Amino acid sequence: MRVPEKLPDYHYQLNPDLTTINWQRVLELFQKINWKHRLSDEIETAFGMSTTTLFICQEEEIIAFGRIVGDGRYYAMLADVVVDPAYQGKGLGKYLVTALNDQLKNYHFVNLSAAPGADRFYKNLGWKKQTTAFIWPQGPKQLRQHCEKD
Numbered sequence: 001m002r003v004p005e006k007l008p009d010y011h012y013q014l015n016p017d018l019t020t021i022n023w024q025r026v027l028e029l030f031q032k033i034n035w036k037h038r039l040s041d042e043i044e045t046a047f048g049m050s051t052t053t054l055f056i057c058q059e060e061e062i063i064a065f066g067r068i069v070g071d072g073r074y075y076a077m078l079a080d081v082v083v084d085p086a087y088q089g090k091g092l093g094k095y096l097v098t099a100l101n102d103q104l105k106n107y108h109f110v111n112l113s114a115a116p117g118a119d120r121f122y123k124n125l126g127w128k129k130q131t132t133a134f135i136w137p138q139g140p141k142q143l144r145q146h147c148e149k150d
């Protein structure tokens with residue numbers, strides 16, 4: 001899928017200098033969408049170890065972000081695709097996913113783990129359900145939300 005046009009009101013930063021990022025604001029966005037068990041310094045470390053990061057800002061404020069965890073050639077995973085609820089429904093999520101995916105043309109295997117309720121969002125963008133995916137659940141919530149019943 002082609003990367004959509006950038007929306008004129010927003011500022012897009014692909015692989016910015018991560019020392020310039022307001023990690024408290026990133027944490028706030030995670031909390032706004034109810035992904036609450038995160039810590040600002042751990043988020044910063046995780047983004048720092050990612051192969052690609054993408055942020056969308058309005059003026060100076062981050063309103064959306066996403067990242068890729070990859071090995072540079074064979075395996076990559078999209079992660080933390082998040083749009084501030086106040087800015088959802090404007091095409092920013094679609095932009096994040098397609099622009100990140102566009103960075104992965106050389107890769108052998110590209111996947112992601114969708115949040116509950118986001119299946120249709122990814123299917124609409126051309127992603128396919130992976131029949132061979134497995135997860136090692138990190139607790140009962142993941143067992144409930146991400147696993148088939150045996």
Ligand SMILES: CC(C)(COP(=O)(O)OP(=O)(O)OC[C@H]1O[C@@H](n2cnc3c(N)ncnc32)[C@H](O)[C@@H]1OP(=O)(O)O)[C@@H](O)C(=O)NCCC(=O)NCCS
Nearest residue numbers: 033081082083088089090091092093094115117118120121
């Ligand atoms: C899922 C999320 C990233 C979508 O962002 P968004 O900016 O609102 O999405 P867009 O405006 O780009 O929508 C693109 C298309 O997907 C559709 N869509 C958006 N969210 C959807 C959802 N949860 N389920 C089904 N379709 C969805 C839109 O209607 C739109 O369809 P269209 O192209 O036919 O008009 C955003 O709701 C979000 O941050 N959710 C919380 C975190 C999350 O679940 N992240 C993704 C899973 S890892």
